[in-house]
Every structure is written in C-alpha cells, then in structure tokens.
Amino acid sequence: MKSVPWEILRKREGTVIVCHGEWTLNNAAGIEKALQTIPTDLSPPCQIDFHKVKRFDSAGMLLLLDLREKLRKAGIECSIVGLDDKQKKMFVLVEKGYGEAPLPRRKEGFFYRIGRATLNEIDVARSFFHFLGELSVTSVRLLLHPRNFRLRETVYHIEQSGFNALFIIALTSILVGLVIAYESLVQLSQFGADIYVVDGIGIAITRELGPMITAIVIAGRSASSYTAEIGTMRLTEEISAMRTMGFDPFYFLVIPRIVALVIALPLLIFFADVMGILGGMLASKAQVGISYSFFIERLQEVLAAKQYILGIIKGPFFALIIAATGCFHGFRVTGDTESIGIETTASVVHAIFFVIACDALFAILYTQMGF
Known part of the structure; x- marks a missing residue:
C-alpha cells in the first residue's frame, strides 16, 4: 500500500484510529510494514474504528489484532469499534486462535517409523500386484x-x-x-x-x-x-x-x-x-x-x-x-x-x-x- 491504512484523530476525550482501505491478504505486506510506524504516544482512552474498511478477510482480522497487540505492549489499551455483524463473527473466530502456540510436533519413535515404513511397503506391494494384473x-x-x-x-x-x-x-x-x-x-x-x-x-x-x-x-x-x-x-x-x-x-x-x-x-x-x-x-x-x-x-x-x-x-x-x-x-x-x-x-x-x-x-x- 502506498500510504498507512489508518488515520489518527487526536481528541480531547481520547484518540481514535480510523482504519480504511482494503484489509485483505493482497495488502497484508503493506499493512504489516505500516504497523512498524504506528506512534505509541497516543493519549488514552484509545479506540480502533473499523467501519470505513471496504474489504477484509481473515488476514485483515489478524492484522487488526496485531495493531491492538502492538499498542497494548506500548501500554495503550485500545477497544475495537465499528465492526458489522459479519466482521464481528470473523473477528471472534480469529481471536480465539490468536497468540496460541503451534501444536508440538509429534515425536516419531523407533516403532512408529517401523510401522510407517511397513505400511508404505504394503501399499507398494498392493499397487505392484495391481500393476501385474493389468499387465x-x-x-x-x-x-x-x-x-x-x-x-x-x-x-x-x-x-x-x-x-x-x-x-x-x-x-x-x-x-x-x-x-x-x-x-x-x-x-x-x-x-x-x-x-x-x-x-x-x-x-x-x-x-x-x-x-x-x-x-x-x-x-x-x-x-x-x-x-x-x-x-x-x-x-x-x-x-x-x-x-x-x-x-x-x-x-x-x-x-x-x-x-x-x-x-x-x-x-x-x-x-x-x-x-x-x-x-x-x-x-x-x-x-x-x-x-x-x-x-x-x-x-x-x-x-x-x-x-x-x-x-x-x-x-x-x-x-x-x-x-x-x-x-x-x-x-x-x-x-x-x-x-x-x-x-x-x-x-x-x-x-x-x-x-x-x-x-x-x-x-x-x-x-x-x-x-
């Protein structure tokens, strides 16, 4: 994206970050880069207004959560407003898995590897007999x-x-x-x-x-x-x-x-x-x-x-x-x-x-x- 996908409105009663544009996977790289330049001297209370966003997807919701988390680490608590019903449903689904550690990779033990190799050879043997039948x-x-x-x-x-x-x-x-x-x-x-x-x-x-x-x-x-x-x-x-x-x-x-x-x-x-x-x-x-x-x-x-x-x-x-x-x-x-x-x-x-x-x-x- 050529410019930051938000506008910061500083008011006497607090700060409003008005998001706009398209928060989709195609623009994710530009939005993620813009997150590095977000100011952290915002006066509380702070709101993130999402009602001007034209298009969004799950990648956009993740970036919205990244924006909130970045401000939270700077000591600024922000609330998210302006979400319609469709956006709220996706936001809730994405938020449930946000920040969770990936599942640990299953350790493949000795007997597991033997079993997997055996099943692979059985599959090869079955395919070979099918090939011989067709031949x-x-x-x-x-x-x-x-x-x-x-x-x-x-x-x-x-x-x-x-x-x-x-x-x-x-x-x-x-x-x-x-x-x-x-x-x-x-x-x-x-x-x-x-x-x-x-x-x-x-x-x-x-x-x-x-x-x-x-x-x-x-x-x-x-x-x-x-x-x-x-x-x-x-x-x-x-x-x-x-x-x-x-x-x-x-x-x-x-x-x-x-x-x-x-x-x-x-x-x-x-x-x-x-x-x-x-x-x-x-x-x-x-x-x-x-x-x-x-x-x-x-x-x-x-x-x-x-x-x-x-x-x-x-x-x-x-x-x-x-x-x-x-x-x-x-x-x-x-x-x-x-x-x-x-x-x-x-x-x-x-x-x-x-x-x-x-x-x-x-x-x-x-x-x-x-x-």
Whole structure:
C-alpha cells in the first residue's frame, strides 16, 4: 500500500484510529510494514474504528489484532469499534486462535517409523500386484490381437538395453573372472591343485555369477532408465494424453520394454559367461602359467552343457522382474521432479532385491531337482 491504512484523530476525550482501505491478504505486506510506524504516544482512552474498511478477510482480522497487540505492549489499551455483524463473527473466530502456540510436533519413535515404513511397503506391494494384473490382462489381449504388438519400439529397446550394455557387461564380467581366478589360485596352489581353477571358474561363472552379475548390472542400468523415462512422461502428462486419445500405455510403454529385455538378457548372460571365463583364463595364465589351449581343453572336459543351460534359464525371469519393476515405479511418479529420483532409486533397489531372491529360489529348486 502506498500510504498507512489508518488515520489518527487526536481528541480531547481520547484518540481514535480510523482504519480504511482494503484489509485483505493482497495488502497484508503493506499493512504489516505500516504497523512498524504506528506512534505509541497516543493519549488514552484509545479506540480502533473499523467501519470505513471496504474489504477484509481473515488476514485483515489478524492484522487488526496485531495493531491492538502492538499498542497494548506500548501500554495503550485500545477497544475495537465499528465492526458489522459479519466482521464481528470473523473477528471472534480469529481471536480465539490468536497468540496460541503451534501444536508440538509429534515425536516419531523407533516403532512408529517401523510401522510407517511397513505400511508404505504394503501399499507398494498392493499397487505392484495391481500393476501385474493389468499387465497380464494386456498380455492376453495382445496374444489375441498380435497386430497391436509394437515391433519397432521393441527393436529400439533391444538396442538400448542389450547392445549398448555390452561394454559394461564385458568389463564387469572380465573383472569378476579375474577376481575368482586369483582368489581360487591362492587356495588351490597350496595343495598343488592349480588345474582345478578351471572347474571352479567354468561352473561358477556359467551357473551363478554370469547370470547374477548381468542381471544386477542391467537392473542398475535399465530399471532406472525405464523408471525415469516413464516417470518423465507422467510428469509431462503424455501418458494422460495417450489415454485420452484411446491408446493403451501398456502397449506402447510396458510390453515393448519387457519383451526386449526378455530377448536381450539371455544373450547378455551368454556374453557375460564368455567374458568371465576369458578373465579367468587370463588370470590363470598370468598367475600359474596355465596355457590358453590347456585351459580350453580342460574346460571342455569339466563344463557340461547342463551348467550353462541352468544359468541361461534364469535370464527371462530376471528380465521380467527388472523390466516390470522399472515400469511399475515409472507409473508411480507423482507431480513433482523429486519423485522421479525417489522412484528411480526405489526401482533399482527393488529390482536387485527381487533378482537375488529369484536366484535363491532357483538355487533351492535346482538342489531339490538334483541339478
């Protein structure tokens, strides 16, 4: 406001502060600033006259109470006059809560945090099962109408999730093979059993480490990518626009990503097996001088095709877990950018956890079946 929203009338019988203008939230900053300049040398008795105020709201009533309180602290008791019935009702309501201390913030104890986290996870699990149900219905519909399958998008995601991941898969697998070989040779060389390092590397890489390392790398790479992409589309309301135009987002966003990863991950596991064994071969040559030809001959003797197949079988299941988890968390993104980071982190954590849990189930199943 350009001027103070009151006029001070000094009379012989006392002082009257005549308020005028609009005491609303839009003018609150100006009125609050004017309160700093209110004189405190007013002669009692003092009245605050509110009848000339054109417009008011609850913010204006709070400022009126601030004016009275400021004068009261200066030793000047003021009465408020000129309020109509509507103003009196609002004044009484605002005055009841004026000056009250805010409610103390509830302390969150250990068990409270555990309960809240548990309820949040239950809500996530319920939403995930709902997502899986919708995904199953869409998959059945797609089988009945295969022309709705998005081949171009699937090929694109095979390239993004499969071909573009070859370098990081190769580097990780070679390093794992090197580590396994060096650690095994340290122990086996004490008993003169260096040759058995080939057995350990071949079986460990093809049956367990190759699929597991590949799935973890892809979970960190592709699950986060799927969540960020779909989450950004939710943030920009592209998914809402797709539904408005009659397009099912599962056909365009979810199914192509899942099919692409189901195709790409077994191939990546095979590549990881080769690179892991190569790393073990290099380490064996450098550490104990096992020749490459002898290493390959020994590998052919001890590594049965069954071990390789048992590892490859895990690929489609890992791929389904990773892709579904990434897409699910993408659809959970809300209307702020912070939720993209939260859901991306959650998708990677949940995907890795479910992959490890699935691998444990496979280990139990293989043991029970005598593999």
